[in-house]
Amino acid sequence: MKHNTIKTIGTSEFVNMGPIRLRQPLPTQSIDMIDPFILLHHYGPYEISEAHNPFDLGPHPHRGFEPVTFLLQGEQLHRDSLGHESVVKSGDVQWTTAGRGIIHAEKPSAEFVKKGGIIEGIQLWLNLPSEKKMMPAAYQHAKREEFNVVISEDKKVHTRIVAGELNDLCGRIKTQTAVNAFMIEAQAGGEQSILFPKSHSAMLYLLKGKVTVNASETLELDQKQMIVFNQDGDGIHIEAASDSVLLFLSGEPLNEKVSTYGPYVMNTQTEIMEAMRDYQMGKMGFLPVN
Template sequence: MKLNTIKRAGKSHFVNMGPIRLRQPFPTQAIEMIDPFILLHHYGPYEISKANNPFDLGPHPHRGFEPVTFLVQGEQLHRDSLGHESVVKAGDVQWTTAGRGIIHAEGPTKALVEKGGVIEGIQLWLNLPAEKKMMQANYQHAKHEEFNVIISEDKNVETRIIAGELQNSFGKIATQTAVNAFMIDAKAGGEQTIAYSNKHHGMLYLLHGKVTVNDVESIELDKNQLMEFHQDGDGFSIKAETDSKLLFLSGEPIKEQVATYGPYVMNSQTELLEAMRDYQMGKMGFLPAN
């Protein structure tokens, strides 16, 4: 296998989102987006209790893209204007296709707030092409134990296939575009090579630990935490220096004009204004606050 060369490696800086402090590897001044991925937030780990609950997001709208949550620790309650209500647990993934519009709310479960605990996760915004931006909204919740798992030859690396395909094994999530999402858990010393299409933009994000990529560059917390690949090979290899958790993402670039404002991702300013108007007119549904 020819390995993709590394295009760039960047830190995951902290930003403030209201009362929430979280890591935002992109967008930044250096990386506007990695088409088709618009935004990546790494939130937590937060200590949650009755006295401290910073991550409780009340009802808010989305249109034109797919907000995805990979929950690493804790429990979250998801509610939306389609009528879904589900408890998302550690290792689960919720994949929302906002399409023409959805209102959802998420935050720690009441049980987690009552007993206290830790919450941590990844929030990803995946773009939709113009032809699908106004499709019917949809919600998928896949549980940790439902994902197919690829185990490395040395038995030290487990790769969960959330979406897409790896070694003829497929993801649980049905996607609107050509995209891979793999959660990788590696024990110290574990090695694995992962193949994906050279038509995709690919990136690797480190949540915990330290790994060497392609035997040439290491990524660790606060140092080159996000690695983006050129489209010049067929995959990449990792070797874990310590116990590590990584998220691999790849997707075919959409190559369309992107216009964003708040919770909307469209193709033009006019469409953003239409989204705001439609939300105010109740066309994205209704979801009461708790």
């Protein structure tokens, strides 16, 4: 296997988003986007209780992309204008196709707030191609136990296939574009190779622990946390120096112009203005505050 060479190595700086503080490895001052991935937020861990609950995202719209949540710890209540209401638990993934428009809200479930605990997760924005930006909205919720898992030869690395394909096993999520999303849990000393198409943009983000990538670069919290790879190999190899958790993403670049504003990802500024107008006119549906 020829390893993909490393294009950039990034940190994961903290940013303020309203009342919460979170890590933002994408975008940064040096990386605008990794086509087709627009944004990556690593939120938490937050201590949640009845006296302290900063993570309450009330109803808000999206259009033109797929907002995805990988929940690492805790419980979140999801509601949307399509009528879905579900409790997303640790290890679950919610994959929303905003398409022409959806309104959703997320917050810790009332039961979780009452008992208290930790919430932590990843919010990913995956772009949609121009011909699918106005498709009907959709929502998928997959539970941790529903994912296919690739286990390394040494039995120390478990790779959950959220979307895409690895070692002839397929992901649970139906995607609109060619994309892989794997959640990797590695015990110290464990090794695993991750193969993916040469045409894909790819990145690896460290959530916990310390790993060596391609026997050359080390990812470690608060130092180097994300690697972006060139499109010049068959895959990558990881070796865990300590118990680690990582998110691997790869996707076929769309190579289209991107225009963003707030919760909208379109191709032109005119389409952004149309999205704002359609939301104000109620064309993206309705979701009451609760």
